[in-house]
Amino acid sequence: MEIDNKKLYGVGALFTSPNKVSDAAAKIAEKGYQDWDVHSSYPIHGMPKKMKLKWSPLGYFALIFGLTGTSIGLFLTYWTMSVDYPMIIGGKPSFSLPAFIPVLFELTVLLAAVGTALTMLFVLFKLPNNRHPLHDTDYMKEVSVDKSGIVVEAKDKLFNREEIIEIFKQLGADKILDINLDSDEVNYQPKILEPKFLIFLVIVAFGISFLGYFVNNKLLFMTPFNFMVDQQRLDAQSKSEFFRDGFGMRLPVEGTVARGQVYYQYKGKPELAEANLINPLVPSEKVLALGKKKYNTFCSPCHDYHGTGNGRLNGQFPNPPSLHSEKVRNWKDGHIYHIIVEGQNIMPSYALQLTEDERWSIIHYIRALQRSMNAKEEDLK
Amino acid sequence: MSEFEFKYERKELKTKYFTWGIVLLIIGLVGGIFGYIVDNERAAFANVIALTWITSIGIGAMFLIAIEYIVGAVWSVPFRRVAEFLSSLVLVAPLVALPALLNLHSIFHWSHIDAVETDFVLKNKSPYLNESFFYIRFIVTFLLWFLFYFMITRNSRIQDNTKDQSLTKKNAVLSAIFLPIFAITVTFFAIDWLMSLEPHWFSTIFGVYYFAGSVLATLAAFTFIAIKMHDNEYFSVKMSNDSFYSMGALLFAFTNFWAYIAFSQFMLIWYANLPEETFWYIARGNGSWMIWSLGIIVVKFIVPYAILLPQPAKSDKKRLKIVSLWILFGHFYDLYWLAMPTLNPAGVSISWIDFVFPAFAVGLLIVVFHIVSKNKNLVPIGDPRLRRGIEFKL
Numbered sequence: 001m002e003i004d005n006k007k008l009y010g011v012g013a014l015f016t017s018p019n020k021v022s023d024a025a026a027k028i029a030e031k032g033y034q035d036w037d038v039h040s041s042y043p044i045h046g047m048p049k050k051m052k053l054k055w056s057p058l059g060y061f062a063l064i065f066g067l068t069g070t071s072i073g074l075f076l077t078y079w080t081m082s083v084d085y086p087m088i089i090g091g092k093p094s095f096s097l098p099a100f101i102p103v104l105f106e107l108t109v110l111l112a113a114v115g116t117a118l119t120m121l122f123v124l125f126k127l128p129n130n131r132h133p134l135h136d137t138d139y140m141k142e143v144s145v146d147k148s149g150i151v152v153e154a155k156d157k158l159f160n161r162e163e164i165i166e167i168f169k170q171l172g173a174d175k176i177l178d179i180n181l182d183s184d185e186v187n188y189q190p191k192i193l194e195p196k197f198l199i200f201l202v203i204v205a206f207g208i209s210f211l212g213y214f215v216n217n218k219l220l221f222m223t224p225f226n227f228m229v230d231q232q233r234l235d236a237q238s239k240s241e242f243f244r245d246g247f248g249m250r251l252p253v254e255g256t257v258a259r260g261q262v263y264y265q266y267k268g269k270p271e272l273a274e275a276n277l278i279n280p281l282v283p284s285e286k287v288l289a290l291g292k293k294k295y296n297t298f299c300s301p302c303h304d305y306h307g308t309g310n311g312r313l314n315g316q317f318p319n320p321p322s323l324h325s326e327k328v329r330n331w332k333d334g335h336i337y338h339i340i341v342e343g344q345n346i347m348p349s350y351a352l353q354l355t356e357d358e359r360w361s362i363i364h365y366i367r368a369l370q371r372s373m374n375a376k377e378e379d380l381k
Numbered sequence: 382m383s384e385f386e387f388k389y390e391r392k393e394l395k396t397k398y399f400t401w402g403i404v405l406l407i408i409g410l411v412g413g414i415f416g417y418i419v420d421n422e423r424a425a426f427a428n429v430i431a432l433t434w435i436t437s438i439g440i441g442a443m444f445l446i447a448i449e450y451i452v453g454a455v456w457s458v459p460f461r462r463v464a465e466f467l468s469s470l471v472l473v474a475p476l477v478a479l480p481a482l483l484n485l486h487s488i489f490h491w492s493h494i495d496a497v498e499t500d501f502v503l504k505n506k507s508p509y510l511n512e513s514f515f516y517i518r519f520i521v522t523f524l525l526w527f528l529f530y531f532m533i534t535r536n537s538r539i540q541d542n543t544k545d546q547s548l549t550k551k552n553a554v555l556s557a558i559f560l561p562i563f564a565i566t567v568t569f570f571a572i573d574w575l576m577s578l579e580p581h582w583f584s585t586i587f588g589v590y591y592f593a594g595s596v597l598a599t600l601a602a603f604t605f606i607a608i609k610m611h612d613n614e615y616f617s618v619k620m621s622n623d624s625f626y627s628m629g630a631l632l633f634a635f636t637n638f639w640a641y642i643a644f645s646q647f648m649l650i651w652y653a654n655l656p657e658e659t660f661w662y663i664a665r666g667n668g669s670w671m672i673w674s675l676g677i678i679v680v681k682f683i684v685p686y687a688i689l690l691p692q693p694a695k696s697d698k699k700r701l702k703i704v705s706l707w708i709l710f711g712h713f714y715d716l717y718w719l720a721m722p723t724l725n726p727a728g729v730s731i732s733w734i735d736f737v738f739p740a741f742a743v744g745l746l747i748v749v750f751h752i753v754s755k756n757k758n759l760v761p762i763g764d765p766r767l768r769r770g771i772e773f774k775l
Binding site for chain 1: 623651652692774
């Protein structure tokens, strides 16, 4: 059989044992060939060293991708937590590294892993091109069963068919064969952007987008999957078919008052409130405890825990006057009640936050505070 | 495959290192006694550091043997005697603990009954933190360790002569029983000797923290000695660098594990911000302790991580030896950080006593290793996995 050198891809040799192929690989590497490779159906440890392969650059890619992940993580946490929408969590500074380290770590690992895998597939393996001259050859059939083999490619500078066959014979090859290129492979140029692959990518992208849309917007609202959404409950501000006017939210029935929701009749009339309102609660330990709790929650930020007006928000608003002044001490309970309900100057109304009993309890507590600062002589007895 | 030829010829260990060990031991002993006379409290604290360091390596070596038996490790078989000799340190650890036990009141605040009476937290902890239960735990812990030490090493030694393969199986079973006991006792030991120095402190992860540091230190000692002995041909055979790869990989893994645990402990306490937990870290941020604390990140994590990260480093014997010594030093550094802020809350203050006890601990390690290895085979010649271990390839 005549051999057309143009179509010759290389010369292959098959070996029966992994030790033989290792020794052979070491010899071939020694001769200085560049374009050659070893194939076996399982990994042979120590082979890279025998073949005198250069260290794979993949590790550096992993390092670069990992560091990129760390930087992105740092930027993400810094930007979101300290610049774009500064948030204080648990009283810690908005930029506090210990809390971000898990994020940095995750992003480092994620980017390193994904980046390394993609680099390996698309840069080192040149993935979209799945064509290799060795595919579908007798050589590959043998190698993928129980043999190991070496191929020296024809494009190697030192390539000389007879010489290589001689070397393989000396190395104890089982079988030596020429590997020829198929006719369509001769002029084949690998392309980076294989049209087939691009079409595949587009289909995958569309497929995933459609699936995501379908699941999140359609599937979850279909009958067996919608049990969380579809409940026998009226959502706030939603329509109701039950009522004639179609409103889901109802006004109270005319002429009625809900429990504990007595109308405040002295709106805008502090004098009347002072004159007519009497504290219905008797100061007891329970009442004072409730008053203290509510006072500390709602009043103390401005008025301070002791009513001095020098509270925790000191400096952000004008300080309120002290609750120990002669004026406030002489106010009747009704006046203070009126202020709690309606607010005064920059103090807003606390009617929504505090129930009636709580307001009166707070007044008792304020009285106790006042008395603690301006005790009368009889208190000492 | 080449025919297996392995004729073990016993060689006595060189006396050079033994002499050094004796010198260090004597320095440590004399210095330690003087230390106790000059500054009783500081000496007692330094004693705790030496004790926890020695125990780390002893009990860590037992853990290493147990885990290798259970997973059927092959690469480690030729080096198993190294770990066995190291594990004999648990036998001398109670002797190291003795002076500290005699000075219990200088070390542990909770041992003062009058202080406990008026202290809400300590009073509630006193069912655990009281002297009699402390002694009971100490004795039970060490008795259990002795028991398993003697059983496992005895089987291994008998196997040298009888070549009885069933002993390997027996040791694997013993190891499986030992591991949960190890987990509990090592946690007790860590809580008793290190965490209870600050008896008000709460940390549920502290046992794991000590365990991670212990195994790391053990691996370092094991790696260093194994490589030294291999290069001086005490194993009668040259092994390829593949045999040492697992040591590098384990060192790397435990460096990361330690960092993970240390950071977990710190971050959870920092985040939750509970005063009964944070004060421990606040004390370690006090004055120059802050520098020491930040140094921990460098000493225990960044340096070993950077050295061990490249793949060739894990089977490079020279680099492994350097990083092993560094990690052993780092373990001292870590233990010092755990114990000493209780004694010197204002800042780091180093005295000569702090060096005497580590010298004693290192000297003790060398001396015990030499004495135990006397008249014993340095390779477990009866182990059925020995041949595969010697020919080990990645």
